[in-house]
Amino acid sequence: SAVISQKPSRDICQRGTSLTIQCQVDSQVTMMFWYRQQPGQSLTLIATANQGSEATYESGFVIDKFPISRPNLTFSTLTVSNMSPEDSSIYLCSSRTGTDTEAFFGQGTRLTVV
Amino acid sequence: AQSVSQHNHHVILSEAASLELGCNYSYGGTVNLFWYVQYPGQHLQLLLKYFSGDPLVKGIKGFEAEFIKSKFSFNLRKPSVQWSDTAEYFCAVTTGNTPLVFGKGTRLSVIA
Numbered sequence: 001s002a003v004i005s006q007k008p009s010r011d012i013c014q015r016g017t018s019l020t021i022q023c024q025v026d027s028q029v030t031m032m033f034w035y036r037q038q039p040g041q042s043l044t045l046i047a048t049a050n051q052g053s054e055a056t057y058e059s060g061f062v063i064d065k066f067p068i069s070r071p072n073l074t075f076s077t078l079t080v081s082n083m084s085p086e087d088s089s090i091y092l093c094s095s096r097t098g099t100d101t102e103a104f105f106g107q108g109t110r111l112t113v114v
Numbered sequence: 115a116q117s118v119s120q121h122n123h124h125v126i127l128s129e130a131a132s133l134e135l136g137c138n139y140s141y142g143g144t145v146n147l148f149w150y151v152q153y154p155g156q157h158l159q160l161l162l163k164y165f166s167g168d169p170l171v172k173g174i175k176g177f178e179a180e181f182i183k184s185k186f187s188f189n190l191r192k193p194s195v196q197w198s199d200t201a202e203y204f205c206a207v208t209t210g211n212t213p214l215v216f217g218k219g220t221r222l223s224v225i226a
Binding site for chain 1: 146148156157158160163165166204206208210211213214215216217218219
């Protein structure tokens, strides 16, 4: 199994500012992903964080709004840029070690934009 | 692209009642299937998973799920629920190296 730590666990931010969320996995993992869970909703995939190359974004999410870095096999960051109240959500980091494995999740970052 | 449908948005049961939560997926190839649980204020935890083999999968806390390929279903069951099972339940699917795709979730409320 993998233990995922996310920082910060929560934050309240002013609109128009940016927040960078860090995700650290305690072991090298093949795949890392970022999800968003809006209040009372399910998890929506934002992007796959690719080690050493640009992230792969899902429909509706763009790099300018959600830049992602993944410098190595254990660490990734997600930035929420130029925030608006609609970005208020829980952001979750997830990892998988390969096929035929489950996904592990961090505890999430609860973001409130005011 | 695969998708997941969970038919029940909110289920309310009395303690000791039996539970079945529906999950259907849309993908014609080989899939890996999961049920996750999210207790209030906590992060997602894996309940059980299916990759291959016996289609009846047993998970933690007395939960089980049955994979029926012909129906594209992976329903979650528990013979007797407890108050502590109150949580949000998510069905998810992946096809090998792809990210997990989640259903909308089912909120389970267990009352005394």
